[in-house]
Amino acid sequence: MDKYQPQDFEGTWYERWEENNYFAPSGNGNPFSIAIPPPNVTGTLHMGHAFQHSLVDSLIRFRRMKGDNTLWQMGTDHAGIATQLIVTEQLAAEGIKPSDLGREEFLKRVWQWKEHSGGTISKQLRRLGASLHWETERFTLDDGLSRAVLEVFVRLHEEGLVYRGKRLVNWDPVLKTSISDLEVESEEEQGHMWHLRYPIAGESNQFLVVATTRPETMLGDTAVAVHPDDERYKSLVGKEVLLPLADRPITIIADHYVDREFGSGCVKITPAHDFNDYDMGKRHDLPLINIFNDDASVNENAPAKYQKMDRYEARDAVIEDLQQLGLIEKIEDHTLAVPRGEKSGVVVEPYLSDQWFVKAGPLAEPAIKAVEDGEIEFIPKNYENTFFVWMRNIQDWCISRQQWWGHRIPAWYDESGNVYVARNEAEAREKHKLGNDTVLTQDEDVLDTWFSSALWTFSTLGWPDKTPDLETFHSTDVMVTGHDIITFWVSRMIMMTLKFVGEVPFKKVYVTGMVTDADGQKQSKSKGNGLDPLDIMDGISLDDLVAKRTESLLQPRMAERIEKNTRKEFPDGIRAYGTDALRFTFYSIATRSRTIRFDMNRVEGYRNFCNKLWNAANYVFMKTEDHDVSNKNVAPDVIDRWIVAELNHTVDVVSRAMETFRFDIAAKAIYEFIWDEFCDWYVELTKPILNAEEINDQVVNAKRFTLLSTLEQTLRLAHPFLPFMTEEIWQQIPEGIRGPGETIMQQNYPLSDASLIDSTASKDVAWIKDVVTGTRNIRGEMDISQGKPIPIIFFNGSDEDKARLEEHQTLLEFLIRPKSIESRVAGDDKPPSATHLVGEMELLVPLSDLINKEAEIARLDKEIERKEKEKTRAESKLGNSNFVDKAPDNVVQKERDKLADIDSALEKLKKQKAEISGL
RNA sequence: AGGAGCGUAGCUCAGCUGGUUAGAGCGCCGCCUCGACAAGGCGGAGGUCCUCGGUUCAAUUCCGAGCGUUCCUACCA
Numbered sequence: 001m002d003k004y005q006p007q008d009f010e011g012t013w014y015e016r017w018e019e020n021n022y023f024a025p026s027g028n029g030n031p032f033s034i035a036i037p038p039p040n041v042t043g044t045l046h047m048g049h050a051f052q053h054s055l056v057d058s059l060i061r062f063r064r065m066k067g068d069n070t071l072w073q074m075g076t077d078h079a080g081i082a083t084q085l086i087v088t089e090q091l092a093a094e095g096i097k098p099s100d101l102g103r104e105e106f107l108k109r110v111w112q113w114k115e116h117s118g119g120t121i122s123k124q125l126r127r128l129g130a131s132l133h134w135e136t137e138r139f140t141l142d143d144g145l146s147r148a149v150l151e152v153f154v155r156l157h158e159e160g161l162v163y164r165g166k167r168l169v170n171w172d173p174v175l176k177t178s179i180s181d182l183e184v185e186s187e188e189e190q191g192h193m194w195h196l197r198y199p200i201a202g203e204s205n206q207f208l209v210v211a212t213t214r215p216e217t218m219l220g221d222t223a224v225a226v227h228p229d230d231e232r233y234k235s236l237v238g239k240e241v242l243l244p245l246a247d248r249p250i251t252i253i254a255d256h257y258v259d260r261e262f263g264s265g266c267v268k269i270t271p272a273h274d275f276n277d278y279d280m281g282k283r284h285d286l287p288l289i290n291i292f293n294d295d296a297s298v299n300e301n302a303p304a305k306y307q308k309m310d311r312y313e314a315r316d317a318v319i320e321d322l323q324q325l326g327l328i329e330k331i332e333d334h335t336l337a338v339p340r341g342e343k344s345g346v347v348v349e350p351y352l353s354d355q356w357f358v359k360a361g362p363l364a365e366p367a368i369k370a371v372e373d374g375e376i377e378f379i380p381k382n383y384e385n386t387f388f389v390w391m392r393n394i395q396d397w398c399i400s401r402q403q404w405w406g407h408r409i410p411a412w413y414d415e416s417g418n419v420y421v422a423r424n425e426a427e428a429r430e431k432h433k434l435g436n437d438t439v440l441t442q443d444e445d446v447l448d449t450w451f452s453s454a455l456w457t458f459s460t461l462g463w464p465d466k467t468p469d470l471e472t473f474h475s476t477d478v479m480v481t482g483h484d485i486i487t488f489w490v491s492r493m494i495m496m497t498l499k500f501v502g503e504v505p506f507k508k509v510y511v512t513g514m515v516t517d518a519d520g521q522k523q524s525k526s527k528g529n530g531l532d533p534l535d536i537m538d539g540i541s542l543d544d545l546v547a548k549r550t551e552s553l554l555q556p557r558m559a560e561r562i563e564k565n566t567r568k569e570f571p572d573g574i575r576a577y578g579t580d581a582l583r584f585t586f587y588s589i590a591t592r593s594r595t596i597r598f599d600m601n602r603v604e605g606y607r608n609f610c611n612k613l614w615n616a617a618n619y620v621f622m623k624t625e626d627h628d629v630s631n632k633n634v635a636p637d638v639i640d641r642w643i644v645a646e647l648n649h650t651v652d653v654v655s656r657a658m659e660t661f662r663f664d665i666a667a668k669a670i671y672e673f674i675w676d677e678f679c680d681w682y683v684e685l686t687k688p689i690l691n692a693e694e695i696n697d698q699v700v701n702a703k704r705f706t707l708l709s710t711l712e713q714t715l716r717l718a719h720p721f722l723p724f725m726t727e728e729i730w731q732q733i734p735e736g737i738r739g740p741g742e743t744i745m746q747q748n749y750p751l752s753d754a755s756l757i758d759s760t761a762s763k764d765v766a767w768i769k770d771v772v773t774g775t776r777n778i779r780g781e782m783d784i785s786q787g788k789p790i791p792i793i794f795f796n797g798s799d800e801d802k803a804r805l806e807e808h809q810t811l812l813e814f815l816i817r818p819k820s821i822e823s824r825v826a827g828d829d830k831p832p833s834a835t836h837l838v839g840e841m842e843l844l845v846p847l848s849d850l851i852n853k854e855a856e857i858a859r860l861d862k863e864i865e866r867k868e869k870e871k872t873r874a875e876s877k878l879g880n881s882n883f884v885d886k887a888p889d890n891v892v893q894k895e896r897d898k899l900a901d902i903d904s905a906l907e908k909l910k911k912q913k914a915e916i917s918g919l
Numbered sequence: 920a921g922g923a924g925c926g927u928a929g930c931u932c933a934g935c936u937g938g939u940u941a942g943a944g945c946g947c948c949g950c951c952u953c954g955a956c957a958a959g960g961c962g963g964a965g966g967u968c969c970u971c972g973g974u975u976c977a978a979u980u981c982c983g984a985g986c987g988u989u990c991c992u993a994c995c996a
Contacts, residue, residue, distance in 0.1 A: 003958095263996070276994090336994095483990090589931090591933070593925080594925075595924090599931050601946085602932090602945075609958095615955045615958095618955050619955030620955085622955070664933070665933085671943090691954090773961095776962065777961095781962070783950060786951060786960085787953075877977080880976060883977070886975090886976045887938075887976055
């Protein structure tokens with residue numbers, strides 16, 4: 001075998017798996033299904049995706065090997081706003097506006113774009129090794145899913161759960177569409193607080209002072225509010241102020257919403273441009289004056305002077321004019337949370353418009369109940385609170401978007417503006433008995449992408465038809481997703497699926513932590529701290545990484561800082577670590593923590609681990625090639641029985657960890673078994689036998705058999721986590737050991753077997769390890785190199801110790817490289833020595849010019865001190881009558897045994913020290 | 920403001936239903952080119968488990984308060 005170079009085999013194995021259709025459900029066994037959270041067609045794989053999909057792939061591969069009928073359903077969503085934005089930008093580069101093309105032509109362009117560029121994410125998923133069922137891949141805008149969307153919309157409308165209304169919604173003035181609350185991100189920014197004087201009508205030189213962070217909205221004010229119990233203003237309630245610039249009288253109202261302590265205690269009320277004011281406007285029946293066009297320029301409802309100005313131009317003009325009039329009391333610096341559209345980054349405007357909504361309340365109730373009753377279980381459980389809080393305060397969901405790319409709303413209007421909802425125009429006419437003379441035009445808007453995503457688990461399986469797939473694979477078993485998606489998507493899937501399928505979309509929701517950069521910062525394009533998982537698998541030069549992070553930034557001024565940070569963090573770029581190493585890193589960091597700092601050092605560590613396994617396999621093949629590796633019914637020796645038991649134990653730990661989604665525990669168990677037990681001990685322990693020629697072939701072949709079969713089982717055990725290298729190595733295992741299968745993917749997962757537990761073997765090996773480590777410790781601390789042979793005396797050992805020495809002498813000689821090993825008993829000559837205790841037995845390395853007397857005394861002192869500390873603790877516990885009376889007997893007994901052991905050890909150590917000191 | 924999480928070795932993190940000599944990886948310090956592996960081997964150092972209380976025979980672990988930190992939700996105009 002060559003050096004470990006993952007890029008040599010990772011790509012080709014994936015192709016072969018896919019060509020051979022290994023990802024398809026087997027058709028046998030218990031159904032186990034997971035629906036992929038649909039990535040955007042526009043999207044590229046980020047670290048969060050790579051993380052989550054790695055976890056899912058291990059679950060899927062684990063279950064497939066367990067014999068389940070396994071489906072990992074692939075699909076993407078159309079990402080309405082994001083995709084339309086990208087294509088619009090491309091057209092802009094050609095000097096074309098979407099309106100030049102018209103709806104039909106524009107959509108053709110989007111589809112073209114999707115065919116050409118939509119596949120990035122699929123390539124990345126393949127590179128990650130994701131064993132998705134590609135053959136049934138779905139897309140939210142394909143015919144089947146569109147049919148499901150229509151069906152759901154129409155049925156909800158028939159039940160009054162979808163309605164149309166004029167409401168204040170979050171409006172993106174660049175994209176010119178409504179967006180949902182969840183697509184708005186508020187960040188604190190520096191701004192100002194302007195204190196404005198509003199003249200009181202009929203009272204010269206009397207003013208009410210209002211404070212605002214958005215002075216331009218004053219043009220749409222329809223009231224000023226004070227607290228009803230505020231003595232300062234009580235007498236003014238019901239009177240009017242004269243709104244400056246607009247020269248309109250507006251009333252002074254009283255409302256408990258007003259905070260008397262804040263600012264002047266007076267608030268300007270602009271019901272058409274603020275959510276709180278909107279509510280207050282409803283309570284007081286205030287008029288709504290909308291002063292903006294859909295691009296946030298000032299409209300004809302404002303004084304002529306400001307019309308057509310952009311909102312920020314208007315702000316400057318308003319301030320200047322008020323200043324001229326002496327109506328600015330003061331201007332203060334102020335930090336405020338500015339809401340920005342997630343996609344465009346522009347400040348979002350509360351905007352009055354006609355929209356479609358889902359009435360969420362009635363749908364939420366069964367969803368809450370499903371989680372309360374445990375039909376759906378969140379892991380970790382505390383995320384259920386997030387879900388409950390959101391669901392119990394759920395607001396109606398604005399589902400219409402003023403876009404072209406998406407599911408067009410199935411509603412038609414006649415010339416008088418009456419609305420007809422149906423699956424198509426013909427049905428609308430039939431349903432409402434409309435003749436052909438009635439002109440119908442379809443609603444121009446499309447549905448929120450999440451509306452179609454909410455139907456994901458069942459629409460992908462063929463609903464509304466009752467397909468065999470739907471029957472077999474729904475409800476799905478697990479949904480793996482980030483906590484930020486619980487409200488967006490998870491909750492909506494639960495609502496819609498219960499409503500239309502009558503069962504939960506999934507039985508378990510595994511909520512992953514969020515992958516951040518090394519400083520705990522959320523990774524984002526704008527911060528330039530994001531990592532592309534492909535760059536970790538395939539490597540990237542520093543310059544390319546810098547270029548990638550600084551291209552097409554929304555805020556180009558960040559480029560310099562991003563470059564500096566990148567050059568500092570990755571001075572040599574990123575090396576190609578391979579998929580297996582990256583995946584193993586993901587499993588290892590998949591703890592219950594909410595944020596997960598991604599540390600490149602760990603990837604390197606796990607790449608080294610892959611290298612270790614690779615080289616161990618190399619050793620196994622070297623030692624077994626061209627030999628008869630059949631078992632020949634020779635009983636395995638104690639070392640072989642030990643490694644089999646260790647492997648068995650690991651299988652047990654890993655299997656249990658997978659049942660509880662503890663990927664970190666599974667990864668740790670595999671890592672420790674392979675490196676600490678198999679490589680560090682077992683492989684070493686095979687060497688004296690496999691290197692020695694005089695031992696009879698049967699024994700050697702038994703050893704070869706265990707070596708190979710243990711490796712083979714280990715590969716199967718690790719395959720869900722390290723899919724590529726395990727396949728590559730497994731293919732080289734002789735068929736006599738691995739069986740005739742074509743791929744490790746379809747082999748059985750190892751089962752743990754209690755009968756393989758072997759306490760004799762584990763005690764024997766523990767003894768060997770103790771003897772070897774003790775000697776190495778003396779060597780290490782005395783700076784005696786491995787090459788220099790030293791004499792060893794086993795002093796005063798039990799019969800068992802003697803038997804073990806006899807049985808394992810060859811092994812010990814190989815591992816310790818002594819000049820000699822001999823057993824002596826009390827009464828025999830006992831030279832002054834460096835000492836290590838193995839239970840009751842003393843392991844002695846006689847003093848010589850190699851061993852420094854002072855160094856040995858220091859070593860003994862350290863050990864004595866350690867034991868004394870333990871002794872003190874044990875004694876104080878046992879000296880406490882409460883402990884002895886109240887603690888369980890086994891705990892007390894354990895403490896007594898411990899104390900006895902310490903005492904015996906201390907006695908020997910002190911005696912040794914005295915003997916040496918006396919020299 | 921409300922809610923949630925986190926605080927364990929220099930760094931990144933495990934430690935389940937209380938009893939362990941409190942662990943791992945990386946980093947650090949010694950030694951080692953011995954035929955699987957220097958992307959390695961062997962040995963070692965390093966911790967008031969944030970602070971203060973409480974429950975308990977016993978607290979890193981359970982409870983309360985405080986400090987620090989992160990996130991979510993709602994925002995006072």
